[in-house]
Amino acid sequence: MNWREMQKTNNRLDKELKEIMPCDEFERLGNLQVYLRGSQLSISDQEMVRNDLLNMVYEGKKRLETLNDIIGTDDKKLMDDIILSAGEKKGVFGNKQALSGAVGGFGYLMLIWALPDIVKGAMSTSFPNWRSDVTFGNVLIFIVILIGSVGIVNTISRGALDQGKDEDRKQKIVVVGSLAAIIAAMVLSYTVPALKSVILQCHPLVLGTLGVCAVIIYKTCGDK
Amino acid sequence: MEVTQMLKGVLEGCVLQIIASNETYGYEILQELKKSGFQDITEGTIYPMLLRLEKKDIIAADVRSSGIGPQRKYYRLTQTGKAYLEAFRDTWSQMKEIVDKVLEGSK
Numbered sequence: 001m002n003w004r005e006m007q008k009t010n011n012r013l014d015k016e017l018k019e020i021m022p023c024d025e026f027e028r029l030g031n032l033q034v035y036l037r038g039s040q041l042s043i044s045d046q047e048m049v050r051n052d053l054l055n056m057v058y059e060g061k062k063r064l065e066t067l068n069d070i071i072g073t074d075d076k077k078l079m080d081d082i083i084l085s086a087g088e089k090k091g092v093f094g095n096k097q098a099l100s101g102a103v104g105g106f107g108y109l110m111l112i113w114a115l116p117d118i119v120k121g122a123m124s125t126s127f128p129n130w131r132s133d134v135t136f137g138n139v140l141i142f143i144v145i146l147i148g149s150v151g152i153v154n155t156i157s158r159g160a161l162d163q164g165k166d167e168d169r170k171q172k173i174v175v176v177g178s179l180a181a182i183i184a185a186m187v188l189s190y191t192v193p194a195l196k197s198v199i200l201q202c203h204p205l206v207l208g209t210l211g212v213c214a215v216i217i218y219k220t221c222g223d224k
Numbered sequence: 225m226e227v228t229q230m231l232k233g234v235l236e237g238c239v240l241q242i243i244a245s246n247e248t249y250g251y252e253i254l255q256e257l258k259k260s261g262f263q264d265i266t267e268g269t270i271y272p273m274l275l276r277l278e279k280k281d282i283i284a285a286d287v288r289s290s291g292i293g294p295q296r297k298y299y300r301l302t303q304t305g306k307a308y309l310e311a312f313r314d315t316w317s318q319m320k321e322i323v324d325k326v327l328e329g330s331k
Contacts, residue, residue: 016293052275052297054294055290055294055295056250056268056271058293059251059293059296060267069266071266071268081272082272085272085275
C-alpha cells in the first residue's frame with residue numbers, strides 16, 4: 001500500500017474512531033497526529049506510524065479500554081520515542097524535508113498567482129500576448145506568506161502536546177504576528193511606490209509551469 | 225515494575241524472545257509480558273520498540289486481517305533478528321552473572 005492509499009485508510013479510520021471515542025480522548029488522539037505532522041519524518045513514514053497508532057487505538061476501543069490503558073499517559077514521550085524509532089532525520093536530511101514543504105508552498109502560491117493572469121489573458125488578448133507583471137511588492141508578499149505559513153504550521157504542530165498558558169501564548173503570538181506581517185506586506189506593496197515597480201515581465205504560463213513543477217516535486221518527495 | 229531506561233533493554237530481549245516463539249502482534253506481546261510480570265506497560269511502551277526493531281530489520285511485519293475491524297501487524301524474527309536474540313542471550317547471561325556476583329559480595 002502506498003502512502004496515499006494509507007492516508008485514505010487512516011482518514012476513514014479516524015472518522016470511525018470519532019464515532020466510538022469520548023470527545024476528550026479523540027481530541028488527544030488528534031493532537032498526537034498533529035505532533036507527528038510537525039516531525040521531520042517523510043510523509044510515507046508519518047502515514048505508516050499513523051496507521052499503526054490508529055489501528056492500535058481502534059482495537060483497544062473494541063476491547064473497551066481507555067486511551068490511557070492503550071498508550072499510557074505521557075503523550076509527548078510516546079510520540080518522541082516513536083518519531084526517534086521511525087528514524088527522524090536531523091540536520092541536512094531534516095532540512096531537506098522542511099525544504100520540500102517550502103517547495104510545495106511555493107508551487108501552490110505560484111499557481112494562485114498565475115491563475116488570474118491566465119484568465120485575464122484568455123479573455124482579453126491572444127495567447128502570445130498574455131502577461132504577468134512581477135513587482136518588488138509581489139515578491140515581498142510571496143516571501144512573507146511562505147515564511148509566515150511555514151512558521152504557523154510548525155509552531156502549532158510542535159506545540160500540540162505542550163499544554164499550558166505559555167504554549168497557548170506562543171502560538172497566538174506566532175499566528176497573529178504572521179497574519180500582521182502578511183497584511184503589512186500587502187499594504188506596503190500597494191502604497192510604497194518603490195515596491196510597485198516591475199522587476200520582471202513574463203508569460204503567466206511560465207509561472208504556472210513553475211508552480212506545477214514545484215507541486216510535482218513536493219508530491220514526489222512524500223514517497224521518499 | 226516501572227519501565228526505566230535499564231529495563232527497556234531487557235524488555236527488548238524479552239519481546240524478541242516472544243516473537244521468536246510465535247508470529248505475533250502488539251497486544252498479544254503485551255499480554256505475554258504482563259503474564260511474565262511486566263505490569264506497568266502499555267502498547268504505547270512496546271510500539272516504539274517494535275518500530276525500531278522493524279526499521280533495523282531485526283523483525284519483519286506482515287499485515288493481516290484482525291477479524292475485529294482494521295488490519296493487524298504480525299511480527300516475525302528475521303535472520304538478523306535471530307542472531308541479535310542470540311547475542312542478547314549471551315550478553316544477558318554474562319551481565320546477570322556479574323551483577324549476581326556483585327550483589328552477593330555486598331551482603
